[in-house]
Amino acid sequence: MNEQPARTLIYKRTETGDEIGLGYLDAQGRLWRAGGNVEVGRVTGDGRVLRKTAYDERELGVFTAEGEVHSHGLFEGGALGWVDADGVVNQGGLIFGEEEVGRVAGPQQPAAAAALLLLFLPDDAEESRRFR
Template sequence: VGRYDADGAIYRAMQYDERELGRFALDGQIRSHGLFEGGELGWVEADGVVIQAGLILGEEEVGRVDGPEQAAAAAALLLLFLPDDAEENRRLAR
């Protein structure tokens, strides 16, 4: 599905290449590079709770991560897996 690098970039695997979706910082902050939704996306708290921040809906707990790479896992959740899940739900609703 994707990967992350030592600089905190999250990449999505595409058919012929990959695209950088956003970045995470070691303090847990996650930032999106989205065309219309770029900016601060959320963060992971010290206990592993992943928070998605939104201007309209406010802050929402969207999951929990565990292990030594919590910031990377939280970024993957917010940048890769939640958008894929939302797209699949929209597709099924049609």
């Protein structure tokens, strides 16, 4: 991925500890998948993450300015994770044990962390299941 100052880059951590770039958040709040530059959603100024669908958008969850992420859908919703000050994204809550799942780099860390947890990681897991 080509780093530009207005972008916040989104990486997932693999089981081997490597990082893979999944996408980025642009200065206008649009979420883009890496590679094909496909717009997959957006974040709003009031802390919501929206997935782009064929005909509309669907709200996946919310995030705080402090970097806490809450899901609307996963097992009735709830705390999903957070981002540390250094950009490390952690997944954890009632359902999941605490685990480092990725990293974000750029000016919009809380929003990008929410996108990683709510949109990019679930999509990546679904794609992996299809190829098994």
